[in-house]
Amino acid sequence: MLAPLHSVNTSQPPVTHFPPEHCCLSIDHLSLAYAGKEALRDLTLSIPRHRVTAFIGPSGCGKSTLLRAINRLHDLNEAVSHSGQIVLEGQDIHGPQVNVTELRRRVGMVFQTPNPFPMSIYENVAFGLRLQQRLPKRKRDDIIEWALTSAALWDEVKDRLHRSAWQLSGGQQQRLVIARTLAVKPDVLLLDEPASALDPISTLKIEELIRNLKSELTLVLVTHNMQQAARVSDYTAFLHQGELIEYGPTDQLFTNPRLQRTENYITGRVT
Numbered sequence: 001m002l003a004p005l006h007s008v009n010t011s012q013p014p015v016t017h018f019p020p021e022h023c024c025l026s027i028d029h030l031s032l033a034y035a036g037k038e039a040l041r042d043l044t045l046s047i048p049r050h051r052v053t054a055f056i057g058p059s060g061c062g063k064s065t066l067l068r069a070i071n072r073l074h075d076l077n078e079a080v081s082h083s084g085q086i087v088l089e090g091q092d093i094h095g096p097q098v099n100v101t102e103l104r105r106r107v108g109m110v111f112q113t114p115n116p117f118p119m120s121i122y123e124n125v126a127f128g129l130r131l132q133q134r135l136p137k138r139k140r141d142d143i144i145e146w147a148l149t150s151a152a153l154w155d156e157v158k159d160r161l162h163r164s165a166w167q168l169s170g171g172q173q174q175r176l177v178i179a180r181t182l183a184v185k186p187d188v189l190l191l192d193e194p195a196s197a198l199d200p201i202s203t204l205k206i207e208e209l210i211r212n213l214k215s216e217l218t219l220v221l222v223t224h225n226m227q228q229a230a231r232v233s234d235y236t237a238f239l240h241q242g243e244l245i246e247y248g249p250t251d252q253l254f255t256n257p258r259l260q261r262t263e264n265y266i267t268g269r270v271t
């Protein structure tokens, strides 16, 4: 476990920061509104590198809004306004020198419903690579094998790479989407309820994959499923009505929360 700057106990402030050498993302006084209606209020937290951080909280508390802010998906919505900063590896993601396409390569995103493109398994994984650079076929093939292996899918698809991605099961499609995201070598993978549309076995595969991927990159997971957050994440942030209520090591937050509001939520007394 990384050493946070503040220890967690009820007499001290909650853990919100990591030392710079462990910090991947730093969110500083972030507020965000949709057409003037506040969805995130003055959030400050940092996300450690090569760990899994989960965002939990009741429906509508702002989990997905926060996740989408990290790769500037809100840029596509003119009704969104924000204040505060998000710093990725030392660089303000809204800085004038930031190329949004490059930011979205560095910060990949996987959504609730698997969304493979209507093309072959191979072409799905090659898609982002082709946009990025012209690679010799041999090199591209190696990256595709690496990405599918990292997404725990290679053994299941290596003999049918040129078949339609839509012939895969829902769980396999979600792992394919993860492989597609990994192929362009992101620093961060944002996962918005990646297993909620899947059966229990596929869900366990995705969870195992998330745990294994942290050796490659930093992961941020939105989940409604508290057992899932407890199983896969190292750190958990509990949000309520757009505010960060508590943030800390997952085992601590689930077994010994600092605040009554957190305890009420994790024990099912607040929905």
Ligand SMILES: Nc1ncnc2c1ncn2[C@@H]1O[C@H](COP(=O)(O)OP(=O)(O)OP(=O)(O)O)[C@@H](O)[C@H]1O
Pocket (backbone or CB within 6 Å): 034, 039, 057, 058, 059, 060, 061, 062, 063, 064, 065, 066, 077, 224
């Ligand atoms: N595109 C949008 N336009 C307007 N309001 C939005 C939009 N997206 C989200 N909101 C509002 O922002 C608030 C936070 O929504 P968000 O989807 O981030 O919550 P959430 O915690 O991810 O919810 P859920 O768990 O149900 O997915 C809600 O009040 C929601 O209605």
